[in-house]
Amino acid sequence: MLNPESTQIRIVLVEAQGPLNVGSVARIMKNMGLNHLVLVNPQCDPYGVEARKMAVHGAEILEKADIVSTIPEALKGCQRAIATTCLDRSLPIHLENPKHSLPWLLGYPAALIFGREDRGLTNVELNYAQRFIRIQADDSYPSLNLAQAVAICCYELYQAQLNQENSPQSQPNHDSEASLDVLEAYYQDLETILLKIGYLYPHTASSRMEKFRRLYNRAYPSTQEVAMLRGMIRQINWALSNYYGDGT
Amino acid sequence: MLNPESTQIRIVLVEAQGPLNVGSVARIMKNMGLNHLVLVNPQCDPYGVEARKMAVHGAEILEKADIVSTIPEALKGCQRAIATTCLDRSLPIHLENPKHSLPWLLGYPAALIFGREDRGLTNVELNYAQRFIRIQADDSYPSLNLAQAVAICCYELYQAQLNQENSPQSQPNHDSEASLDVLEAYYQDLETILLKIGYLYPHTASSRMEKFRRLYNRAYPSTQEVAMLRGMIRQINWALSNYYGDGT
Numbered sequence: 001m002l003n004p005e006s007t008q009i010r011i012v013l014v015e016a017q018g019p020l021n022v023g024s025v026a027r028i029m030k031n032m033g034l035n036h037l038v039l040v041n042p043q044c045d046p047y048g049v050e051a052r053k054m055a056v057h058g059a060e061i062l063e064k065a066d067i068v069s070t071i072p073e074a075l076k077g078c079q080r081a082i083a084t085t086c087l088d089r090s091l092p093i094h095l096e097n098p099k100h101s102l103p104w105l106l107g108y109p110a111a112l113i114f115g116r117e118d119r120g121l122t123n124v125e126l127n128y129a130q131r132f133i134r135i136q137a138d139d140s141y142p143s144l145n146l147a148q149a150v151a152i153c154c155y156e157l158y159q160a161q162l163n164q165e166n167s168p169q170s171q172p173n174h175d176s177e178a179s180l181d182v183l184e185a186y187y188q189d190l191e192t193i194l195l196k197i198g199y200l201y202p203h204t205a206s207s208r209m210e211k212f213r214r215l216y217n218r219a220y221p222s223t224q225e226v227a228m229l230r231g232m233i234r235q236i237n238w239a240l241s242n243y244y245g246d247g248t
Numbered sequence: 249m250l251n252p253e254s255t256q257i258r259i260v261l262v263e264a265q266g267p268l269n270v271g272s273v274a275r276i277m278k279n280m281g282l283n284h285l286v287l288v289n290p291q292c293d294p295y296g297v298e299a300r301k302m303a304v305h306g307a308e309i310l311e312k313a314d315i316v317s318t319i320p321e322a323l324k325g326c327q328r329a330i331a332t333t334c335l336d337r338s339l340p341i342h343l344e345n346p347k348h349s350l351p352w353l354l355g356y357p358a359a360l361i362f363g364r365e366d367r368g369l370t371n372v373e374l375n376y377a378q379r380f381i382r383i384q385a386d387d388s389y390p391s392l393n394l395a396q397a398v399a400i401c402c403y404e405l406y407q408a409q410l411n412q413e414n415s416p417q418s419q420p421n422h423d424s425e426a427s428l429d430v431l432e433a434y435y436q437d438l439e440t441i442l443l444k445i446g447y448l449y450p451h452t453a454s455s456r457m458e459k460f461r462r463l464y465n466r467a468y469p470s471t472q473e474v475a476m477l478r479g480m481i482r483q484i485n486w487a488l489s490n491y492y493g494d495g496t
Contacts, residue, residue: 197487239445
């Protein structure tokens, strides 16, 4: 469970035009543990079929979204606000990347503001925020879909929160890693069978076996996997004793 | 302008059902400098009105997308592949986060594989990849929309590339790493011989082969090593045809 700080960050969409986008925003917010959506003068129906279709289990976020007329209303009670833009504007503002600046919102009543699908935020609107982010993208097509931009920012907020909690990442499970003597027994079995079938010759066996050792050692086989490999060798031995050739 | 490495990473969608999703994927790919989309057995029309509407200036990526029937076809020529999953499966696979593992694809002919909107990838399908990522999300609703998941991964790939360009590292030596189709041919050989000697049974072969795939994939075998493994199988076949048992 994340701490309740995430609930203090609201996503503000200014004059969103696409119900599919608004629905997708609700879904990714729920995915990333955010739940306060504010729609400034929406240009579409945030409760309709299209928005709900994209929201799926995020529909509850649409239902309780605040609808307001102006950005100052949307920011009521906030201490920090970041606005997004996809343009290198002529404005003398410093554009930052999401990873760097979004953590600054954590722990505060805060807002992350997104503009219209086609025109973004006006210069006046941008200036309600204290900081500005731009998602870096390829010069050939730098304009992201609104819901995709929100997804990336919500993801970075969630990552920032996880980092802040210093939550231990899932570690590879070393419990099951085969002990070296179990592995050694497998290499002995393998060498024996490979000599028996004429794949190895006594004078070159050790250099060739080194290659197999390197390969298997790199994979850190588990005890179960080594048992599986040894079972395979037993079966080859069995087949050699019981199998009288098929002429192929 | 980014260097052409990014063009070596293909996005693979397996049985995508939603044309809006496929279109959104094309747009974010173009935003993030990727251009090779491969659709495995798509369940929707990637050239229709809905897909184009979402793709906007990414429509050219839809037009030149490859459509194939199977994941191995989609991975043809790739040396590295990462698959995505949203579930903590019971599978003994190590799930990593995108930021950590996606940079590993850079500089290689590589694929990033996404499953169906509703069911993701099957266990068998997952095992065509060498590594696995999960986008961390809130426990209350961890399942992201397909296009949002692709957006986050494409964004992280682009970020990784920017970072790599800012701090040039010595290029990994990947000449020797076996391509996935070479590796696949080995798995086919292995399955055939193991069925022949009675180690595998037809009804359990695929689940057991998954274990072998995981083991070998973890080791990133070189072309020479795969040749060595296949040589071993040829020799076992030879021995079975020529060896009349020693009674042991």
